[in-house]
Amino acid sequence: MTATIRETAATAAGARALSAARAAISTVTDPEIPVLTLDDLGVIRRVEVAADGAIEVDITPTYSGCPAMAAMALDLRAALAGAGFADARIRTVLVPAWTTDWMSAEGRRKLAQYGIAPPAAKASRRALFGAEDPLACPRCGSSRTSKIGEFGSTACKALWRCETCLEPFDAFKCI
Amino acid sequence: MSEPRFILALRLADNALVLGHRLSEWSGRAPTLEEDIALSNLALDLIGQARMLYVHAGELEGAGRGEDDFAYLRDDRDYRNVLLVEQPNGDFAATMVRHLIYAAHAHPFMQALMRSTDGTLAAIAAKAEKEMAYHLRHASEWVIRLGDGTQESRRRAQAALDDLMPYADELFATDAGDLALIAAGIAPDPADVRPAFDRTLDHVLAEATLAAPRRGHGQSGGRDGIHSEHLSRLLAEMQSLHRAHPGATW
Numbered sequence: 001m002t003a004t005i006r007e008t009a010a011t012a013a014g015a016r017a018l019s020a021a022r023a024a025i026s027t028v029t030d031p032e033i034p035v036l037t038l039d040d041l042g043v044i045r046r047v048e049v050a051a052d053g054a055i056e057v058d059i060t061p062t063y064s065g066c067p068a069m070a071a072m073a074l075d076l077r078a079a080l081a082g083a084g085f086a087d088a089r090i091r092t093v094l095v096p097a098w099t100t101d102w103m104s105a106e107g108r109r110k111l112a113q114y115g116i117a118p119p120a121a122k123a124s125r126r127a128l129f130g131a132e133d134p135l136a137c138p139r140c141g142s143s144r145t146s147k148i149g150e151f152g153s154t155a156c157k158a159l160w161r162c163e164t165c166l167e168p169f170d171a172f173k174c175i
Numbered sequence: 176m177s178e179p180r181f182i183l184a185l186r187l188a189d190n191a192l193v194l195g196h197r198l199s200e201w202s203g204r205a206p207t208l209e210e211d212i213a214l215s216n217l218a219l220d221l222i223g224q225a226r227m228l229y230v231h232a233g234e235l236e237g238a239g240r241g242e243d244d245f246a247y248l249r250d251d252r253d254y255r256n257v258l259l260v261e262q263p264n265g266d267f268a269a270t271m272v273r274h275l276i277y278a279a280h281a282h283p284f285m286q287a288l289m290r291s292t293d294g295t296l297a298a299i300a301a302k303a304e305k306e307m308a309y310h311l312r313h314a315s316e317w318v319i320r321l322g323d324g325t326q327e328s329r330r331r332a333q334a335a336l337d338d339l340m341p342y343a344d345e346l347f348a349t350d351a352g353d354l355a356l357i358a359a360g361i362a363p364d365p366a367d368v369r370p371a372f373d374r375t376l377d378h379v380l381a382e383a384t385l386a387a388p389r390r391g392h393g394q395s396g397g398r399d400g401i402h403s404e405h406l407s408r409l410l411a412e413m414q415s416l417h418r419a420h421p422g423a424t425w
Contacts, residue, residue, distance in 0.1 A: 064302050065195075065223025094227065094298035097305070129315065129378065150313045151213035155220065159209060175305045 007047045014049040017085075021055045022047060024083035031071040032154050035114045038072060042102025045093055055080055055088040060098045063155040100174050112138045117160065117171035135171050137162035147171075179352030180293065181235040182255065183362055185245070186398060188228030189256035192246060193406065194277060195221030196413050197264055206267055213313060217274070220306040227299045234295075247417035251406045258397040259342035261406040265335065268328065271317040272335035275379060278311035280346040283371035287363030296361070315379045322383025329385075336380075337388050344393030346372075 007018060025044060030036045038044050038059070046058035057076055061069050073090045080088040100119035103111075108118035117135045134145050142164035149159040157170045198218035205211035229242035259277060264270045285307055288300035321332040347365035349357070356362035380387050396402065416423060 061223070061302070063220060063223060064227060064299075064306060065219035065221070067219070094302065095294070097298065097301035129312070149209035149213055150309060150316075151209075151216035153212065155216055159212075173309070 008049070014053075017049050017053070017055070018047065020083055021049075021057075021080060021085055021088075024079045024085070025057065025076060028072070028075045028079050031068050031075065033111070033114070033116065035110045036107050038076070040104045040107030040110065042104065042107075043072065043098060050089070055085045056091065057088060058091050058093045060093050060096075062098050066155050068154070098175075100172065103172075111172060115139065115169060116157065117169060119172045119174040135160060137165060137167070138169055139167050140165040145169075177235055177237075179356050180361060181232055182352055183356055184228050184232035184235055184296065186255040186257075188225045188232055188245065189254050190260050190277075191221040191228065192225035193254070193256045193409065194260035194274075195219070195225060196409060197260065197262075198270070198274075200264055201270065210267075214270075217310055217313070220303075220310070224299065224303045224306070227302075231295045231299065243417070247414045251402050251410055252400045254397075254402065254406060254410070255400060256397050256402075256406075257342065257345045258394050258403060259339065259345065261397065261403060261409060262339065262342065263405055265338075266331055267317075268321050268331035269335040269339065271314050271321065272332060272339050274310065275314040275318050275376075276339060276343050276346075278307050278314050279372045279375040279379075280343070280368065282307040282311045282375075283368045284346075284363060287368055290360075291362065292360040311375065315375070318379055318385070319383045322380070322385040332383065333385055336385055340388040341392070341394045343372075345395040345398060348395055348398060350398075 007022065025047065026037060026039055028038050030038065030041055033041075041062070043059050043062060044057065045060050046056070048056045050056050057080075059069070059072060059076070069092065073092070076090050077088055080086075103119060111118040115138050117138050120133075132147065134143050136143050137145050137160075140162060142162055144163040145160050146163060147158060148161050148168065151157075152159040152170050156173055158173050159168060160171045161168045195218045198214050198221065201214040202211065202218070205214050225246070226242050229245045232245065233240045233242070259273060262269075262273055282304065285300040285304035289297050289304060291297045291300065318332060321328040323329070324332075347369055349365060353362055357364045376387065397406075
């Protein structure tokens with residue numbers, strides 16, 4: 001979870017509600033990468049108890065066309081309803097634009113363990129036609145790897161291959 | 176300023192939707208599995224951008240129209256996309272050359288749009304800019320490989336370039352509404368985008384050993400709703416379900 005996330009509740013009852021909502025939200029995972037929670041991914045931008053007592057959650061899309069966003073909003077709504085917040089409001093915000101820098105260290109560790117090479121620690125903006133640094137293979141750790149395709153099984157991933165263990169692997173794109 | 180701003184959002188959305196739909200026509204029939212996935216991803220990015228832009232256009236218009244109204248319930252004359260994006264996919268070289276031309280413009284255009292005084296356009300541009308960098312790299316790599324490839328791939332890439340370059344100029348066209356938006360800091364000045372576009376094409380075509388077609392009279396009209404027959408056919412397919420079953424959801 002990054003430091004930029006806003007969580008506010010004005011009253012003691014509000015604070016209790018907020019912490020219960022937070023706990024419910026922390027159980028929601030990415031529908032396409034089930035080892036990552038939405039917190040790990042960095043898409044939860046704000047959790048607040050509104051004046052009318054409803055929980056408000058701001059999420060931000062990873063990619064403009066990410067089909068998982070609708071599922072994430074549904075899953076959030078279901079998790080909050082399960083925790084007694086039937087009238088939660090889930091809002092999509094575009095500013096600031098999501099970056100892989102917001103992925104937690106824990107998220108990066110879980111990704112690698114799951115077999116997906118995590119994004120580089122700092123979203124270094126590649127020169128448009130520059131060479132790309134090799135990624136470490138999430139299976140054997142070798143850095144003798146090469147990219148097969150700029151686009152992988154989901155919008156956020158590219159397809160790579162390890163020249164040492166010869167296994168293909170997904171890599172989280174760095175944006 | 177609301178009318179020109181609505182038209183700007185609509186034009187950008189229509190460009191993204193029409194090209195996104197074109198690319199989706201490759202799904203399941205691209206030359207390789209990796210490329211099939213790549214083309215579907217490119218389509219998804221563009222359709223995602225279109226959705227955000229339609230929502231914004233609807234807010235600017237203030238008539239209660241949403242993304243589906245714009246996508247499914249307008250005829251070709253109401254579409255404001257440039258002619259480039261409605262051109263048929265042709266062979267794989269034509270699809271990649273069309274995408275190179277589009278992305279070589281869209282990437283610097285979106286970078287410039289990030290400074291728009293319209294906060295929503297700037298926010299959409301901040302997402303789109305990152306995506307278009309990937310699109311540009313992907314299309315460039317393919318055009319280089321095809322141009323500097325076999326005799327056959329080179330012939331097809333050059334033919335695609337000769338066919339499609341006349342559509343490039345429309346990407347930089349302006350009308351009175353655009354000029355007002357540029358003056359207000361809402362839209363980027365195409366003159367500021369052109370040098371980056373030219374540099375990219377010079378670089379890629381040199382690497383691809385392809386000859387840049389001579390600059391001649393450009394094809395235009397799409398921005399004002401004057402389209403080729405290709406768009407009508409595209410819309411007929413894209414809108415058929417919604418027109419047969421109005422309001423259908425799934």
